[in-house]
Amino acid sequence: MKKENRLYWRRLDNSAKIFPISAGKKYSTVFRFSVVLKENIDPKLLKKAVMLALEKYQSFKVRMKSGLFWNYFEHNSKEPIIREEQDYPCKYIDYRQNNNYLFKVTYFEKKINIDIYHSLTDGNSGNLFFKEIVYTYIELSHPKEFEEELRSVRKVEYTTEDSYMKNYNKKAKSNASSKKAYILKGESIKLGAVSAIHEIIDAEALKKICEKEGCTVTQYLSAVLIYAIYEENYKKNNGTKPIKLCIPVNLKKYFPSSKTMSNFFSYITLEAEMKKDKIDTFEKILQFVKDDFKKRLTEEEIIKTMSANVKIGNNPFIKIVPLILKKAIVRLSYIEIRKYTTITFSNVGRMGIIGKYKPYIEYFLMLIAPEPVEKIKCSACTFDNKMVFTFTSILNDSSIEKRFYEFLIARGIKVEIESNGVLDVISTKN
């Protein structure tokens, strides 16, 4: 007797290891991509599209299992469950209620969402899988227009290697700041609700302003974000610690040979000493952001940060600690560990959609789960002339979001607001 297919399994990559150890209902480590189409969603076609996309991206067709020392992924033979959206965005994925899948596809009217557990992949690769679902869904819902695409196969090429292990520098030394960050003050929203506020920005107008200011879009929005925090939370609460803005970086840009669908990201952390360095106007904040980006967004610095994190995961003492103890230690020290970041802002940039599919799409959204210490997280993505900047928050106060919006409006940039209605947001629609 010979078994045809032995059950596939793979190790978690170096970044992914931390997520199942630390994640829980309050710290979900989930991010979401959504697309708003021009027609209502057909759930049957959506299910078919997800199944077809999964055939191509088998790395998503897995479940999480526990080993004695680390978690691992194992092939999942079940079908994914497609549901109408019922919960707040980026909530913890209870895989037992989700046919063991580590991603969740939901729909609401014209919108398709995918919530992805960060252990599975990062924003960049999650985006590839999501776009495959969107392409396939559009093809299936418009078979006449996409006759040729339905007959042929759109090839995808990827690996599931741990690119961290392949590319890290053993000799690189950590440059992480030991200073704790200013933590946003204020009451949390009750009953586990999560606010999502989307600011839909005129991308062309924003680009023109950035050109005038001599900075990138990410730098400009980072500066506006720090300014909004400074004005609405820091000053009011007499903050003393630096505002630390964490910006994830796609490592595939620095290691283009990597085709991995696993996590392969690092981050830079801007550290704005508002009081000490007297950074008290937007102009000063923007100058600080430009300088700090120049200092930190270099290949050498990014490899240092990545290598330091890989070394932690590779530490033999950490390796031999049983998983159950790792979980207990990390969860007990969670609040202390998280106190080194004020806020995270992830900009995935242009969605890069094939031209033929564009007429069926309004815009894309990206959301990141907030958590008890980092109560607001920000993300942005761009499709055509619409850049959607999203605040996901559990802070029961939308003044930072309002200040951000008002700032852009005052600079002559057209901004529209959409939200899930958890917080009383800016009601003006331009």
Place this chain on the structure above:
Amino acid sequence: MLYPQKINAKKTNLIIKIAILISLIVGILLVLINSLTTPNIKWAGYCNAGIIYIWVTVLYALNKNINIASHLFIQMLALSVLSIYIDVRLGFQAWSINLAIPIIIIIINIIMLILSIVSYDNYIRYAFFQLLIVVVSSVPLFFIYEHLVNDKTLSIVATSISGVNLIFSLIFHHKDIKSEIARKFHM
């Protein structure tokens, strides 16, 4: 509109929480009634042990994606603990370790053996729990070694069946077992 107006309030969790609370109140009431009416016979303890056993089984079974071998393992542990508890409460006549636990081990091992034959291709899903069942099935040997059992026969039969089960698995599923050990113990 981008989001639904009514958000799911997770009713299932709430129902389970209410049911656990009711069980807790019932348990306390039973103890009170027991101590007020028939304080010489401690029947409330048995009832509460039964309630705990039911909850272990129900909470485990509520997870619809459970592995059948893991369910067998949990049942094996829960039933063994329950039988020892009742035996101890009744003055420890050792029927739990002489009879109950060996019988539980025999039944569970026979089911596992059948499972490993009929689910030949899916055996790897059960391999880890099979190994755990074999480990727990060796406990009667400890009872024999410590002279806790009066009649060794059933204990020897139970452990032997478990041994046969292990040998069968090692012969026909050794690659699965090797792979399962690699994934469970990778560092």
